[in-house]
Amino acid sequence: MAATKPPSCSTRLRSPASTAAACFLPAAALFLLVLLRRPPMGSFPPAVPGGSVSSRRAELYGRMARDLDERGAAFLEGGETSQSLTLSELFDTREDGAVVPRLKVANPPVRANVLYLDPEFAAVISKAVKEVFLPYFNQAIWFQNTSIYHFSMFHTSHHLEPIVATVEQIEAEVGAVKRVSEAVCPLRIVLDRVVLTSTGVLLGLWQVESGTDPADIRSRLREALPHAPQKQLYDPVLLHTSLARILGHPKLPQEGSAQSLDRVKFFHDLVAQVNRKIRGFKATVSELWFVEEYDVLALALNGKMKVRRLQFGCNEGLGNGKI
C-alpha cells in the first residue's frame, strides 16, 4: 500500500483571527489515497512540451486498470489492517438491508472545484453499471447519484491541508474560479474505460477529444488560487468519475463453487461487461462547480453542500484566470 502512514496534518490559516482548525479525518484522507494510490500532483512532471497529455493519460489509466490484479480484491477482506479504511466504514446497513451513507461533518468544510457531468449522460452510464452489478450485489453496493456525477479538478481546502477561510475569502475564491471558467471551452470527452480499484470503487476514466484540457484547467486554477493547498489530490491529467462503490461480497449462483471461483476474474468479467456496454460513450462538459462540502465526501455520499454552478465562457479575451 502506498498509504503506509496517515499523512501529517497541517492547518494553514488565511486569517489570523480564524480559530485553529483541528486535524480532521485522517480516515477520509486515507480513503482518497487508497482510492487512487497516486502520489500528490507535485511528484509528476508538468506536461512536457510536445509530449502528449492524452498519452500520459492513457498510461495512467493502464496503471489504474492493473490495480485490481496487483492488489487483489482488498475490499472483500474488510478491516485487514488497522490503517486501511474499507468503504463499508462509510456506510451503515439499515434493517431492511439497504445501505445508507454514514455522514460526518467536515470541519472545516472541503472546498472542491469539479467539472460537472449532466445527468442526461450520467443516466446512461448508471443504467449500464446497475444492469451488470445489481444482480450480484443487491444492496451491498452504493451507486453514485446521477444528479452529481463529477470530475474532481482542484481543491482550495482539503482534509490533508485544511485552509480555513472567511466568507469574504471564499467569495473571492468563487470570483477567481468564475474568471477561469469564463476562459474554459466545453470539453468533448469519451469514456476510455471503466475500472474497478482494489478498494472496490468503480471508476469511469475519460479521454478528451476537444475543449480545454483538464491539465490546463488545473494549472489555470492553480494560478488563480494562490492560497490553495500545494499538494493536490489527483494526477493533473486524470479525468475520472466515481460510478459505484462495492460494499460486500457478491451473491453467486449455486453452481459457482466458491472454492474454485477466482474472485479477481469474476470482477474483471463484470467490469468487462460494463465496458462492452459503454466504452466509447461520448459526453460534453460545460460547467465547473465550486462546491463547499459540509459533510465528508458530500459529493459522493449525498451529503450537505453548497454549490456554485459556473458555465464555461470559452472566451480567452475575457478571463486569463488571474485574480
Ligand SMILES: *[C@@H]1O[C@H](CO)[C@@H](O)[C@H](O)[C@H]1NC(C)=O
Ligand atoms: C441526488 O442528488 C440530488 C441533488 O443533490 C438530490 O436532490 C437527491 O435527493 C439525491 N438523491 C438521493 C437518493 O439522495
